[in-house]
Amino acid sequence: MPIKSLHVQHVRNLSDVRITPSPRINIISGDNGSGKTSLLEALHFLGMTRSFRTSQFRHLLQSGADNCLVFAQIDPAGKGEQHPLGVERRPDGDVRIRHAGQTLGLSELAQLLPLQVIDSDTFQLLEGSPGVRRQFIDWGVFHADPSFIQLWRGFRRILKQRNSLLKCGKIDPRLRRVWDREFVTYAERMTALRARYIELLKPDFETTLSRLLGGVPVELKFSQGWDRKTPLDELLEEGFARDLKQGFTGSGPQRADLRVRTDGQSAAERLSRGQKKLVVSALKLAQGALFYRLNNRPCIYLIDDLPSELDEQHCRLFCQFLEETSNQCFITCVDPGALGGFWLPQTDVSRFRVEAGMLTQID
Template sequence: MGLTRLDIFNLRPFEKSRLEPCAGLNLVVGENASGKTSLLEAVHVLATGRSFRTQRIEPVIRKGARDLMVTGRLRLDGRQVSLGIRKGGGKTLARINGKSVRSQSELAQALPLQVIHPDSHELLSGSPTERRGFLDWGIFYQSPEAMGHWQNYRRALIQRNEALRRGLNDKALDVWEALLAQSGEAMDRARLSYLDTLLRHVRDLEALLPGNEGVDLVYRRGWREGVDLRTLLQTARPREREMGYTLSGPHRADVVFRCGDVLLAEGASRGQQKSAVLLLRLAQVAAFRGVTGRSAVVMVDDLPSELDESHRAAVLALLQGLDCQVFVTAIDARQIDARAWSSLRMFHVEQGRLRDLN
């Protein structure tokens, strides 16, 4: 599975560009600020409806344009599928095979994507929101019904918080707490199951990336172990009425990453952090294949940064072993030893102009 064509319109420096990638390694080179990352950003917008660089779409739209559009063709289960998305002016229009989709999550189902970029270390050292998103990427594919529980949980959480702020009586809270407990505990079970699956793939891959042996994940569920969530919500009412929001539940979950006795968020160098994030994200790709039988698209922005030659070679070998479509950016093609790849294409980006070097 992978993209066979990508068309970009009015996205950052790109006014109108076309990319025809191969099924293996696609190496994109160019100077800093030439548009390499924006090219990967276009793929991300097509696959998810959003950028990995900013929460807002306005900065992604080319200056002077009203909206952006990205379209693509991909191979999926032996057939060609067309995707497209237009964003701007507060509106989004997304299509698959010419038919409008109800949710951008349908794009993600069609084009599963993992991206590792210079800020990916925030998975380790950023807010718990980053790590919950990391878990939910895997659960989205491994246990789609669990994402339904998560949606129910979030709706009930909003209603309970509103009831707490308005000082509604216990009877009103009972309704939302019952749904919170049912959906929240289902989500917690799905996260534990996914982490168990993921850790097995981490163990399979860790020796392939030097320095990552012994990487471990410690899950914090968001409320006290051994305590029923509904009972906890009931006993927490007095304090939470004062605070105006719910203090416990899977919306407060977190994951702590260690390598031996070292907390990766605090005691690891940036190079070690990047290597660990690569291991974790690529283990997700392996787990995805194990569950679905499909391959994901992997993008690594500025692979050479903070990795020495041996680590770069190890990452490329691991990517090749995953048998997936890969996009890698670098300033200089000589930084990437791609001789082992039988399927390889090279592209050059300069000031928003894309050139095929093959």
């Protein structure tokens, strides 16, 4: 069980909240504006030091407070252990992450507490820019391969250098060849890991989708960011004049994408709103299933307003699917009865009610 107890201070309208969540299913209900999404943001802050809803910390910090603190007892490997984890942040950006008496970096924290969010913004996985889908792929590769983070950092550094040289307009050809060689080395290694990850993910995605939305065939296709038939060093050479004019590099993993298609058409254009919610949820749940297979431990799912966009039957299928995984789930909904009868008696379900930033456990 990942989170055994949680203490939140000064996150939006949650001044001081303590809960002992279920290791499996936690349902948080409350009226509009009561603090449901804020609780999920607090959990996200614990695993990522930031909100999933805003990139600006000042919006997450409770008005008038001078720090935001989320503290938990966690059992990351599910071995019945208990370690303290605390994340504190101040308006000046100063972040402190303490785990079992040690200070952690952000990537160590992300590794410790693998989080998945499903909310109204998750539609961006289909409708948004390729950057959203690259982030999705890279979450998976980061957790699947320990070498990825170094490659990713190295590639970002080289891309930044190359682009700033392109913006200057004058590049010594010898210097360019050195940078391009490095660029290609990192690009190819990073891309091989991304491509392998998508191949691993496909069967999990198909199984999950057929459970949630049977009969709607959806195909995933990884697009690596440059024409597969041409070696990247040739493309960099051929495209150099264009890159120089534009001031950035046009080919490479920074252009990678994941195409999601149904019946040969873009899923974003073709599917209904509810179908899209099930497809993006299947993508996220498939990542959790693969994560479990590779790491032998579950993820934490933060699912904001699960019933929205879904009819009763699909809502039930979604809950049944969650019930069969080992993930710890925090699910919000407005109506406390909305997800009432969807769980087997043996499933460990805890229900909480939020009113004006105060949480009470209702059973």
